[in-house]
Amino acid sequence: MSVILLFLAVLATIAGWWLSKQRLTAKPWLEEGAIGDFPGGGASALPAAKIGLGVFLAVAGSLLALFVSAYAMRMHMAQDWRPLPEPKLLWLNTGVLVVSSIALHRALLAARRGRMDGVMANLLAGGGSAVVFLAGQILAWRQMAASGYVPASNPADAFFYLITAVHGLHLLGGLVALARAIAKAWPGVATDQLRLSVELCAMYWHFLLLVWLGLFGMLLLT
Amino acid sequence: MVTVLQARTRGMTLMRMPLTVWGIFTATVMALLAFPALFVGAVMMLLDRLLGTSFFMPSLVEMGQHLQHSGGSPILFQHLFWFFGHPEVYIVALPAFGIVSDLISTHARRNIFGYRMMVWAIVAIGALSFVVWAHHMYVSGMNPYFGFFFATTTLIIAIPTAIKVYNWLLTLWHGDIHLTVPMLFALAFIVTFLNGGLTGLFLGNVVVDVPLSDTMFVVAHFHMVMGVAPIMVIFGGIYHWYPKITGRMLNEALGRFHFWVTFLGAYAVFFPMHYLGLLGMPRRYPEIGETSFVPDSAATLNAFISVAALAVGFAQMVFLFNLIWSLSRGRQAGGNPWNATTLEWQTPETPPGHGNWGKELPVVYRWAYDYSVPGAERDFVPQNQPPARRATWEAAP
Known part of the structure; x- marks a missing residue:
């Protein structure tokens, strides 16, 4: 459970930093008056959707940290752990996911500059490469299964399928949000709404890339 | 959670929020971080059942047949489950702590004692609750040295909790106490929570917990602290806010009947269980059979508990009747029948x-x-x- 505790410690640090700016030592019974009379304590200037996504990433992060915790604990709990040979295809898939993340980052830069053609092209490229990544992951599964590594054969194999599936499902959910952003970009007009949508998608994609790099590294090393 | 962060009205700083909102806010954060552990455990167990994986399933012989599982660890499941399960106790308790603070303050016509402490205690309990989970696992076969660590964190969490209990008492001190139905339930909560909390100190210590594990003592502790106590607050909250939700008061006489039968009945149900547990009577057995340590009188006590439980169940029928009857026949409440300060009582309609x-x-x-x-x-x-x-x-x- 040390992985999840470490993750929660990071979250607790962020929460503590935020709380430290909320004047928790104020004596509210003495402070009568309008808001302007007392500094701090108002809502953040960030849009609510962005904070909502931040909260969601914290939750998704703790879910993945728990899977990693379970992985690390199960490895040493019995003598039956046989590491599996990761298919070479995973390297290619990783490259495709990096491309997808870069494309969404370029879409974000284009949206900030108000260049709609760049936004559209990069959103489509990002979505397309994400689909290619998912197809590649399924292909990797099939390669594994063909060589006899199925979930029931060994806990290491079971975790491989489980962890890649959880990551893939998160990306699949992200594609829904991305499709909505593309629908917003369709009329070709740069709006604040669109900029926010693209920014949220890019944030989510970078998160999933980072998570994948962590999970892939763990699978390779153990 | 994002509502509290971003959608507070002008002037509503965090330190001006009613403790009810603080309790719900903190519990929400905890729920978001704790439920993934239940999810992870559930998914892995599902795969064990459906795909024949061995995350949790050890080698097993079932009906004379060797199952294909091997090497899985039930302790791993327990870790995941209780990593969710203990914060869950406080996910239930923190909103109750918040609500009861507001009930006591309103119905004793006195400001809450130590508001800042109350807020800090809620946050501290929320944080600490993530590092106490293995106190449910002293007899699971985990590394025995963990027991010392988790006993320590468990007893530390008693400090912010005790601060809250003292502050509720000090709020009542010299208050203008109105023994309305919500207030009766709030007072019943303090007593019940204190009872359940004290047996928690017993069970938090490894040496006391080991002989009491899986006995009725644990059932008694758990139901006092997490079953009866928060339900008292839920009832108190319903009697308190029903007038705002419907515009009519709940019937007072039926409410008092409901309170006394529920409160005394719950004690008749769960108090004797402590004694049964100390006798060594195990939980989860439909029929105990003959043992050298459980006397026949335990069966009599169990019958008494069943009768008391039926009486409490009947009182809930009265409560349900009251909810429906008062919807059309209750006394008109007006906008602020309790003369409360918080915003929900100041709405135009x-x-x-x-x-x-x-x-x-x-x-x-x-x-x-x-x-x-x-x-x-x-x-x-x-x-x-x-x-x-x-x-x-x-x-x-």
Whole structure:
């Protein structure tokens, strides 16, 4: 459970930093008056959707940290752990996911500059490469299964399928949000709404890339 | 959670929020971080059942057949489950702590004692609850040295919890206590929570927990602290807010009947269980058979518990009847029957219309506990009432 505790410690640090700016030592019974009379304590200037996504990433992060915790604990709990040979295809898939993340980052830069053609092209490229990544992951599964590594054969194999599936499902959910952003970009007009949508998608994609790099590294090393 | 962070009305700083909102806010954060552990455990168990994986399933012989599982660890499941399960106790308790603070303050016409401490204690309990989970696992076969660590964290969490209990008592001290039905339930909560909490100190220690594990003592502790106590608050909350939700009061006489039967009945059910547990009577057995340590009188006590449980169940029928009957026949409540300070009692309509406030949102000028303020006109000052100085200054031409 040390992985999840470490993750929660990071979250607790962020929460503590935020709380430290909320004047928790104020004596509210003495402070009568309008808001302007007392500094701090108002809502953040960030849009609510962005904070909502931040909260969601914290939750998704703790879910993945728990899977990693379970992985690390199960490895040493019995003598039956046989590491599996990761298919070479995973390297290619990783490259495709990096491309997808870069494309969404370029879409974000284009949206900030108000260049709609760049936004559209990069959103489509990002979505397309994400689909290619998912197809590649399924292909990797099939390669594994063909060589006899199925979930029931060994806990290491079971975790491989489980962890890649959880990551893939998160990306699949992200594609829904991305499709909505593309629908917003369709009329070709740069709006604040669109900029926010693209920014949220890019944030989510970078998160999933980072998570994948962590999970892939763990699978390779153990 | 994001509502509390981003959608507070003007003037509603975090330290002006009613403790109910603090409790729900903190519990929400905890729920978001704890439920993934249940999810992870559930998914892995599902795969064990459906795909034949061995995350948790060890080698097993079932009906004379060797199952194909091997090497899985039930302790791993317990870790995941209790990593969710213990924060869950406080996910239930923290909103109850918050609500009961507001009930006590309103019905004792006195500001909550130590508001800042109450807030800090809620946050501290929320954080600590993530590092106590393995106190449910002293007899699971985990590394015995863990027991010392988890016993320590478990006893540390008693400190912020005790601070809250003291502060509730000190709020009542010299208060103008109105023994309304919500207040009766709030007082019953304090007593019950204290009872359940004290047996928690027993079970938190490894040496005491080991002989008491899986006995009725654990059932008694758990139901007192997490079953009965929060339900007392839920009932108190319903009697308190029903008038705002429906515009009518719940019937007082039926409410008192419901309270006394539920409160005394719950004690008749769960108090004897401590004794059964100390006798060594195990939990989860439909029929105990003959043992050298459980006397026949235990069966009599069990029969008594069953009768008491039926009586408590009957009282809930009365409560349900009251809920429905009062909807059309209850006394008209008006907008603020308890003379409370918090915003929900100041809405222009009761029950509140869509959006609660109509066109203009309220502005908050003070904290949620201005009861019996010296020199004030009434014994409560609503949160959205502007300061007196400013009011006169604005009125003067």
